[in-house]
Amino acid sequence: MRAKRSIDKMEKKKDVAGLIEMLRRNDWTLRRKAATALEKVGAPAVEAVIIALEDENRYVRRMAALILGTIRDRRAVEPLIAVLGDQDTNVRRCAAESLGKLKDKRAIEPLVLALREEKDSVRWIIALALQKLGGEKEVDSLMGALEDSQDVRENEVEGNTDNIL
Structure with a gap:
């Protein structure tokens, strides 16, 4: 309870460094609350969250990637592209x-x-991202790459790629 109140205070003060540190906690609920606080801080948190993409802790890297998607700041594009090669699925x-x-x-x-x-x-998530970005060339590449995947074909049948197909 005390840590949750600390996160609320950090959010109000826009204490980005403190919130990033909370992402390293073992307690998932604290990490999620810290991530939500960073999302609310928004643009002032972007640089620190980008740095967190390189953290040794995979959970911190995951949360950082998601936070950047929520904030939707274009400064995050290149760092997120780099993370497409991360060792963690x-x-x-x-x-x-x-x-x-x-x-x-x-x-x-x-x-x-x-x-x-x-x-x-x-x-599958890459396919959905490409769907949002559009383009004929990308759709052709997408279809070729997904041909061999039973799970992806089943999702296509369910209508999850209506805009691609």
């Missing part, structure tokens, strides 16, 4: 999701290249 997934939210055309080519991803769950 969920960090890559979160980066792709956020790039889709940012809707910046600079992300198209890196996302197309990222379709080589082995994990279907990540490729």
Whole structure:
């Protein structure tokens, strides 16, 4: 309870460094609350959250990628593109999701290249991000890369890619 109140105070003071530190906590609820606070701080938090994309803790990297997608600041595009190569599957997934939210055309080519991803769950998020960014060339690449994935084909049938197909 005390830590949650501390997060509220940090948010009011826009204590970005303190909120980033709270992302390192073991308690998932505290990490989520700190992430929400950073999202509310918005643009003033972007630089620190970008730095957090390189944190040694994969949970911090995941949260940072998601926070940047919520804030939707264009300064995050290149750092999120770099994170598409992270060793953690969920960090890559979160980066792709956020790039889709940012809707910046600079992300198209890196996302197309990222379709080589082995994990279907990540490729599916990449597909959705590309859907948001649009473009015939990207759709063709997307369809070719997804042909071999049973899970992705099933999702297509369910209508999740209506705008692509």
